[in-house]
Amino acid sequence: MSNLTQPALDEARIDRPGRASNILAVVRLHLVNRYSVFAVPWMIMAGIFVVNVAIWWIIFASVSNEADRMDARDGLEYSGALFYIFVYMLVLGIQSVAYTFPFALGFSVTRRDFWLGSALTFIALSAFFSACLTVLASIEVATHGWGLGGTMFASFYFGGADASWIERFGLYFASYLFFYFVGATIATIYQRWRNNGMLVVFGTLGLVMIAGIALVSFTNSWPSVGAWFDSNGPSGVIAWSLVPTVIAAITGYFILRRATPKN
Amino acid sequence: MSAVVEVSHLTRRFGDTTAVDDVSFSVQKNTIHGLLGRNGAGKTTLMQLLTGQDFATRGEIRIFGEHPVENSGVLKNVCFIKESQRYPDDFKPRHVFTSAPWFFPNWDADLADRLIADFRLPLNRRIKKLSRGQLSAIGVIVGLASRAPLTFFDEPYLGLDAVARQTFYDRLLEDFGEHPRTVILSTHLIDEVSNLLEHVLVIDEGKLLIDQDAETLRGSATTVVGTRQGVDSFVVGREVLHREGIGGLASVTVGRLTPQDRARATEMGLELSPVSLQQLVVRLTGSSRTSSSQTVLEQSA
Numbered sequence: 188m189s190n191l192t193q194p195a196l197d198e199a200r201i202d203r204p205g206r207a208s209n210i211l212a213v214v215r216l217h218l219v220n221r222y223s224v225f226a227v228p229w230m231i232m233a234g235i236f237v238v239n240v241a242i243w244w245i246i247f248a249s250v251s252n253e254a255d256r257m258d259a260r261d262g263l264e265y266s267g268a269l270f271y272i273f274v275y276m277l278v279l280g281i282q283s284v285a286y287t288f289p290f291a292l293g294f295s296v297t298r299r300d301f302w303l304g305s306a307l308t309f310i311a312l313s314a315f316f317s318a319c320l321t322v323l324a325s326i327e328v329a330t331h332g333w334g335l336g337g338t339m340f341a342s343f344y345f346g347g348a349d350a351s352w353i354e355r356f357g358l359y360f361a362s363y364l365f366f367y368f369v370g371a372t373i374a375t376i377y378q379r380w381r382n383n384g385m386l387v388v389f390g391t392l393g394l395v396m397i398a399g400i401a402l403v404s405f406t407n408s409w410p411s412v413g414a415w416f417d418s419n420g421p422s423g424v425i426a427w428s429l430v431p432t433v434i435a436a437i438t439g440y441f442i443l444r445r446a447t448p449k450n
Numbered sequence: 451m452s453a454v455v456e457v458s459h460l461t462r463r464f465g466d467t468t469a470v471d472d473v474s475f476s477v478q479k480n481t482i483h484g485l486l487g488r489n490g491a492g493k494t495t496l497m498q499l500l501t502g503q504d505f506a507t508r509g510e511i512r513i514f515g516e517h518p519v520e521n522s523g524v525l526k527n528v529c530f531i532k533e534s535q536r537y538p539d540d541f542k543p544r545h546v547f548t549s550a551p552w553f554f555p556n557w558d559a560d561l562a563d564r565l566i567a568d569f570r571l572p573l574n575r576r577i578k579k580l581s582r583g584q585l586s587a588i589g590v591i592v593g594l595a596s597r598a599p600l601t602f603f604d605e606p607y608l609g610l611d612a613v614a615r616q617t618f619y620d621r622l623l624e625d626f627g628e629h630p631r632t633v634i635l636s637t638h639l640i641d642e643v644s645n646l647l648e649h650v651l652v653i654d655e656g657k658l659l660i661d662q663d664a665e666t667l668r669g670s671a672t673t674v675v676g677t678r679q680g681v682d683s684f685v686v687g688r689e690v691l692h693r694e695g696i697g698g699l700a701s702v703t704v705g706r707l708t709p710q711d712r713a714r715a716t717e718m719g720l721e722l723s724p725v726s727l728q729q730l731v732v733r734l735t736g737s738s739r740t741s742s743s744q745t746v747l748e749q750s751a
Contacts, residue, residue, distance in 0.1 A: 297521070
């Protein structure tokens, strides 16, 4: 390497990888620790699944009347078991900014490349995990709830048993994106404004929610709020989550642009 | 043209504290600079400003002739190792060394392997579980193996033992010889690195006190030792940097002496000894008389 015999930057510019490769390097950085990105979510998922199967089996074994079993199956449709997986993704989103951002900046990454690389990672991971969940949901439906009439993947919130695979995939995908980006953006507020930022944001959020509740209550609009949720259904609500997801992705970028990592 | 770093009237304020106060200097290519100063003097903030991690309140920074902030072309050529570097949760050292080449185009994997062996760094232990010294070793290895044209080390060896520190100095000089680059090193262990440094920047309370060639600086102050009367009559009319005494003996540090001064001191039976870089920095930044100390050095320069 004969670099540095000439003006440093000119020389380095020749073998400087392009912007795309900077962004790709950030993606690889997010995925370099495969254990916490891939293994842990599947371990959580497997744990939840085993517990659920045990519960289904208990119900199945203790309820012999076919009508009662039907009843139980209807109830299982509302399984929230997948929620934990999404919470873990929220945590990964937070950690990607709380830990990986200061590290990446130490590796001379620009904030812009970091955020674009992170967004690309979130999208890729969301697509991957959604595809896996879609396959599992199809198996669940095909085996009539793993032979026990249980529901975990094809739950009511993700379109129920009758949804098409593409609809399910879309709903999982939107949910993953929401938790990744919201987690990451919350963490950008901390990176930029530390504790004061968190206090202000959550304080403001609380006030806005109280104001919203007051507004709805005083105008007697609760029925129309209920009607909105009713007409959209869980799937519609998840689809609407793309709006806050996109807002989070954009504000996160601008917040991070002026953030300095500190301890 | 060969200035790698150019800073003019740089100021950084946090609320009512001024971490960096109207600082101007430049750093020549392929030199090893020492950035010295007490805790909280503004060293880390200055380095964060130079590497685009922090934002200037006022003033100009040029790294390789360009603004460093969000400039990936400049930053690709910069490596900033800081004592307080955070690592992603559950990272192991091997994750750091696997990913480093993706970010530093000049990364030398062989050198990294050698340094890992030198520092006896366990690659498969979680970083959270490493000792303070092992944590520092990661930074030192990245800083050396990245071979960035401009490398910053901010207190790189907290917790490293004497052997490991010597390894760091040796490897730095060795690699610097083969692959010249610009190094800016901030440290408290001034005497240990004083032979390494070609140029010294001393910062105190955000202000740049000294920006000088290390060689010149070493001769810029002298300690005069002898009887109280002898010393007193010798230093009359001179700016005194430091004074201490026991009984009838006195030891006084003064600015640069001319050969005539030295001859006269010898005639008077006084002993002259050079002041180490560390002592000099201690004397310059230890008291609140920094303004008078500064004038001495300016006169002596």
